[in-house]
Amino acid sequence: MQIKAAGIGAEASRQPACHGRHDAVDRVREAGGAVHQHYGRVDGLVNHAGRRYAASVEEIEPAVLDEIFHLSVLGSIVAMQAVIPLMRAQGAEAS
Numbered sequence: 001m002q003i004k005a006a007g008i009g010a011e012a013s014r015q016p017a018c019h020g021r022h023d024a025v026d027r028v029r030e031a032g033g034a035v036h037q038h039y040g041r042v043d044g045l046v047n048h049a050g051r052r053y054a055a056s057v058e059e060i061e062p063a064v065l066d067e068i069f070h071l072s073v074l075g076s077i078v079a080m081q082a083v084i085p086l087m088r089a090q091g092a093e094a095s
Helices: 021-039 062-089
Strands: 002-005 008-011
Touching (some): 021 062
């Protein structure tokens, strides 16, 4: 996963589930701060994290399912937590 905004990027961890997860969370938060510092504001966030994994339900390994769930759900929430306070401080309102 990579977070980019006009040349500002932060690589999030592609480690298996449970390994490097806290590092990835920290990197997402740092990326939000870096965008704010560079541009002086954050006007929006597009959450589009995901991973393709082709298998039938009975073939999915629990560790892979855990990784996909955390990327899709936790990744989006952490990104929102990183930018919502910045946006509210600029006067943005929740809709």
